[in-house]
Amino acid sequence: MITAAQMRAARALLRLDQRELAALAGVSLPTIQRMEASDGTVRGVVGSLTKVVEALDRAGVELIAENAVSSGGGRGVRLKTSPASRNDD
Secondary structure, three states, rough: OOOOHHHHHHHHHHHHHHHHHHHHOOOOOHHHHHHHHOOEEOOHHHHHHHHHHHHHHHHHHOOOOOOOOOOOOOOOOOOOOOOOOOOOO
């Protein structure tokens, strides 16, 4: 659904800290912290994860799945590939 790296990048694009994202999503700060500490794809309660994704969408971030085409017309960034030497998100 969303990776921890996407979540951190989305917050950076919106200039939000973890507390602000938690408030926008209606979840606790520890929930955001746990999600962003995930290795790769975010793990957690589906309802909480859905709230975060919806909050990011409302704030103007389009989350793009791997190999998916972006339907938005705004600016953005995307990883082409994951460097072989990195073993994180």
